Amino acid sequence: MADIRIGIIGIGNMGSSHAKHLNEGVVPGAKLVAVCDVRDERLTWATENLGKKVRTYENTEAFYAAAAELDAVIIATPHYDHPPLAIEGFGHNLHVLTEKPAGVYTRQVREMNEVAAKSDKTFCIMYNQRTDGTHQKVKELVESGELGEIKRTNWIITSWYRSQSYYDSGGWRATWAGEGGGVLLNQCPHNLDLWQWMCGLPKRVRAFCSFGKYHDIEVEDDVTAYVEYENGATGLFITSTGEAPGTNRLEITGDRGKLVMEGGNLTFHRTRVGEREFNRTHTGGFGGPEVWKCDIRAGRSGGAHVGIMKNWISAIQNGTKLLSPGEEGIRGLQLGNAMLLSAWTDDWVNIPVDEDLYYEKLQERIKNSTSKKKTAKGKTLDTKGSY
C-alpha cells in the first residue's frame, strides 16, 4: 500500500513537532511531503530541518493549489482557522487531521462536520489525551457499568498556571479576535473533551467565569461551571490559569461507589452492593454499604500525538476505528461555549448551545475589545508558541 502523502499547515510548536515525527518515520504508512506557514523563519526552519524533499508553501492558496500531490492534511494553525482550512481540505479530496480545539464557535464547527460527513475522507482531531491509559480506564469503568449509574462528576483542573509573560508572548494570545477565548479555548479543550468522552454531555450548564482576573488579558482565566445531566446527575468543572500550584483531580460518583483520578493514580472506592439497593434494604438507621478501596492499574499509554497520527493513518489505510473522530470535536466545544455564554448572560444555557446567539455575543466582544494586543490580519497562520 502506498504511503499516505501528508502536508501540514502551520509549523509552529505543534505543527513542527508533528512534522519531525512524520519525517522520522515513526508513523508507519505516512510520508511528510509539504508544509505551509506564513512566517519566513518557519519555512527556513523547515528547509533546514525537514530536508529538501519536503516542499514549502508560504500561504494556504499555494499549498492547496498543489493538493493533487497530497492525500491528507494536518491543520495546526490558530483556532479560528481550523474549520475553514479543514473544509478546504475536504474540498481538495484530502483526509484531515485538525489540531484541537475543533474551532472557536460551534456554528463553524458544525459546518465543518457537515462537509466532513458528505466526504468519504477520514476526519480526525488531535485529542491525544484519549490515548492515555488512565483516561481510557476511567471511560471503560463508566461505560461498562462497573461504576453504576453516574450521580456526580467533579473535575478540578486548575493545573494550567500561566504567568503574564506567557500571555505577552504572542499578540493573538488571550484575545477575542485572536483566540476567541482563554483557558476554555486554549488550555482546557483536552479536559472538556475527556470529560464528555468519559461521562457524556450534560443537558444544561450554569457557569461563572472571570475575565482577566489574574492577568492583563480580556478573556476568561477563571471558570467554575455547574452542569446537569439527562439522568439527573450533576457535575462541576473548575479551571484557572491563576493558581499555583493547581490541582488535577477528577471524581466521578456512581451507584457502585466513587472513582478518583489524581496525580496519575486511579482509585475505585467500590461499594459491595449498589447504593440504591442498600438504601432500599438497609434497616439500621445510620450506616452505609461496605466499601472496598481498589487501586486500579491502567493500561499503557497509547502514544499521545504520535498515537493519534498512527490511528488516523491506520483508519485511512485499513478502515480501522478512529479513537478521536473529527466530528466529535464539537462536543467539548459545546461545553466551553456553553460556559462562556452562561457567564455572559448570567443564566442557564442548554446544550446544544444556540450557535447563532453564541456567535453574536462573541462578535460583540471582538468589536468592543479594548485589548492593546492587535492581531495582525495577515498573520492568520501564526502558531508561535501554541501548545
Add this chain to the structure above:
Amino acid sequence: MADIRIGIIGIGNMGSSHAKHLNEGVVPGAKLVAVCDVRDERLTWATENLGKKVRTYENTEAFYAAAAELDAVIIATPHYDHPPLAIEGFGHNLHVLTEKPAGVYTRQVREMNEVAAKSDKTFCIMYNQRTDGTHQKVKELVESGELGEIKRTNWIITSWYRSQSYYDSGGWRATWAGEGGGVLLNQCPHNLDLWQWMCGLPKRVRAFCSFGKYHDIEVEDDVTAYVEYENGATGLFITSTGEAPGTNRLEITGDRGKLVMEGGNLTFHRTRVGEREFNRTHTGGFGGPEVWKCDIRAGRSGGAHVGIMKNWISAIQNGTKLLSPGEEGIRGLQLGNAMLLSAWTDDWVNIPVDEDLYYEKLQERIKNSTSKKKTAKGKTLDTKGSY
C-alpha cells in the same frame, strides 16, 4: 467558686450524652441538676442513669418555673426550638449553651442574638468541631497570612451518607415542619460553620439543590453551592446524603499556594514566592513558582463536645474567651439559608439573606408539604436520634 448549676432541655442522643458527661464530672466547675424531656421514657432513663439528685421535668414550663435553682441551661431539642428556648433561658437570667444549628431561619436566630446581646450571660453554641486541631490549624494558616490572600475555596463534603431507614426513624426528620431542611440543616451545620470560620462569609451565593433526590423525603439531600467573596475569591460547597462512599476534602487556594485537608491530613503546597509576584516578574513564558509540599502537623484535638462545655464553663467562671460564641451560630445558617433560597428562586442570593423572604418561602413549603410524616404538635421536644 461555686459550681455552675446546669439544666438540660432535651435528653435524646446529644442531650443524654451531655448529661452523662456532666454527671461524670468531666467538666470542672459544672454540676448537672435538672433535665427536661416530654417523653416519659427519657425521664425514666434519666432517673435510672443520672441519679436522684438530678431533678426531672416533663415540660419546659415546669423546667423554667424552677429556673431560680439553675445558673445555666443546655438546649438539645429539635432545631426550631433552639431560639425560643434560648430566649426564655436569658429571660430567666441563665447562661445558655445551644446545640447546633442556631435555629432554622435567620430571623429567629437574629432575635435570639439580640436578646443574648442585651443580657450579661455567656452564650455558647455547640460547634464542637472548632475544637479539632486540624480545623484550628487551617484557620490559623489562613488568618496568619501564611496562605496569602484567598483565591478559591472548595469543600466536597459528601460523607454524610444516610439511607431511607435513617429518615424513617423519626416522623419529624427531613420535613419542612419538623427540621426545616435536610442535609444543610441537619448534617452540614458543622461544615458550614467551619467554612465561614476559616474563610469568612461570602457576599453572594448561587446554589443548586435537589429535594428528595435519593430518598423519600421532601427536603434537600443534594447540594452544589457556588459563592463569591468580597475580595473576588470564589468558592464551592458540595454535599449530599446519597453518595457512598462520600468525600471530605477541603481545598483552599491562596497567593502562597494551596491547603488540602483530606482524610485527617493537612498538606500545604507552598509557593516559594507569592503567585502574584511571580506573575509580575517571571519572564520565561511557561513555568510557575517553585512549590514545596509541606505536611502540616496539627495540634491535639480540644475535646469535642466536652471541650466546648469546659470552654463555656470557664468563660462563665473566669471570663475566658469563648471558642464558639452563640452569636456566631447565625453565620453558618446564613450560608445554609442562602443556598436553599437560591435554589428555590433559581437566582443569586446576597448575604445576609433577606430574612423575611426566607421565612415566607419556608412557610410556603411547610404549608404545601405532602410529606406523609406528620410532626405531632405536642412533640416539640422529641430529639430521638438527633445527631
